[in-house]
Each structure stands twice: as C-alpha cells, then as structure tokens.
C-alpha cells in the first residue's frame with residue numbers, strides 16, 4: 001500500500017477515535033461542547049515514515065574504504081559511461097584538512113587518484129608551504145568522482161547524484177577544516193552562487209566544520225596574479241590550525 005494511503009487511514013482512525021472518546025467524555029461529564037479534533041498529521045508522519053532509499057541506508061553505515069569501493073563501481077549518473085576510473089579521493093582518514101576540488105581531470109581519470117596532474121603538483125606545493133601533506137594530515141577529494149568529458153564543469157544533476165559520497169566522506173573524516181579549491185566546490189558546499197573572489201578570504205560554518213574557499217590551482221596556473229590571494233588564504237588556514245609556515249627551500 002502507498003505511504004499516503006496508509007497515512008490517510010491512520011489519520012482517519014485517530015480522528016474517529018478522538019471523536020468517540022470525546023462523545024463519551026461529554027456524556028460522562030454531562031457537557032455539551034465537543035472539543036476540536038487535534039491535528040494528528042505530524043504524529044502520523046513520525047509513525048509511518050518515508051521509506052529510505054536502500055542505497056543510502058547502506059551508505060550510511062559504510063566506512064571510508066567501503067565508500068571508495070562503492071564509488072569505484074558507481075553507475076548512478078552518465079559520467080560513469082565516459083570515465084576510465086572513478087576517483088573516490090585519498091589521503092589520511094583522520095585528516096586535519098579535507099581539500100575538496102571540482103572533479104577529476106584527465107590524469108586523475110587515468111590513474112584513479114585525485115589531483116595528480118599539473119594542478120595537483122601545484123596544490124601539493126601549497127599544502128607543503130603550510131606544513132600539510134596528503135601523506136600526513138590531508139584528505140583530498142572532489143565534488144564529483146568521475147571526470148566530466150572534456151573537463152567541463154559538472155552539471156547540477158551530476159553534482160546532486162554524487163553528493164551522497166562527499167557528504168558521507170565529510171561526516172566520517174570530520175576534518176578540522178574543509179578547504180574548497182575552486183568555485184564549483186565552494187558554491188556546492190556553501191549553497192551560495194557567488195564568484196570565487198566574493199567567497200574566499202573568510203571562514204564559513206559547514207555543519208560545525210570551519211570551511212575556507214580559495215582559488216583552484218588550475219585557475220592560478222592560468223593567472224599567476226591570483227597567487228597572492230591564495231597565499232593570504234593559506235596563511236589564514238595556517239594561523240587557524242597553528243601550522244608552521246615553511247621557508248623557501250624547506
């Protein structure tokens with residue numbers, strides 16, 4: 001039976017019971033003023049719950065490696081047709097910082113690892129400058145786990161389908177800070193459609209986790225003038241986490 005039908009039947013029965021007992025009470029107490037039937041809708045919805053998507057139910061109890069395993073064979077959107085490998089993310093499970101990018105590029109699609117191309121090497125140098133690294137204290141992942149063809153931006157429906165994975169990864173890793181690199185990640189996690197320059201430079205609250213947005217390393221490689229803003233953002237992050245700034249050559 002459909003959930004709406006079940007709820008309607010329960011609500012009807014509760015209303016009838018209320019009216020019956022109210023009639024008895026009026027008779028016993030010799031009063032002649034029926035009481036208004038309370039609204040049982042909230043109670044009915046809490047008793048007859050929407051069925052959970054079985055996929056989400058399994059994911060809710062999955063570990064980081066089980067999530068990665070699920071992502072590896074995911075076929076929930078059409079990006080799975082064009083990818084070589086999906087890229088769940090990698091790094092340290094109890095990370096201080098979780099870096100969230102946009103989606104795998106060509107090198108990542110071929111290797112199955114996040115940020116391993118030119119932009120990834122640049123990102124590693126940013127992390128190194130503030131005593132962070134993906135082998136010690138960082139987990140790196142993306143909003144979508146499969147490469148959008150030709151490196152186009154992921155479509156809203158692709159982001160929506162994939163968001164269960166990122167949500168669960170964040171909930172399990174519970175990083176001290178989330179660092180979004182690029183507009184796609186910033187817009188998605190903040191539910192804000194601003195430009196990157198309007199989003200960067202300050203901390204936000206993402207479900208009680210401080211979240212900072214900065215430029216995507218690929219954007220900085222295209223426009224080196226953005227390096228100054230990125231450095232300011234990295235210094236902000238280092239200050240917040242009491243991280244040591246590395247000197248040149250260190």
Ligand code: URA
Pocket residue numbers: 101102103104105108113114115116117119120142182
């Ligand atoms: N760009 C991204 O946003 N993510 C990657 O993993 C690689 C490039």
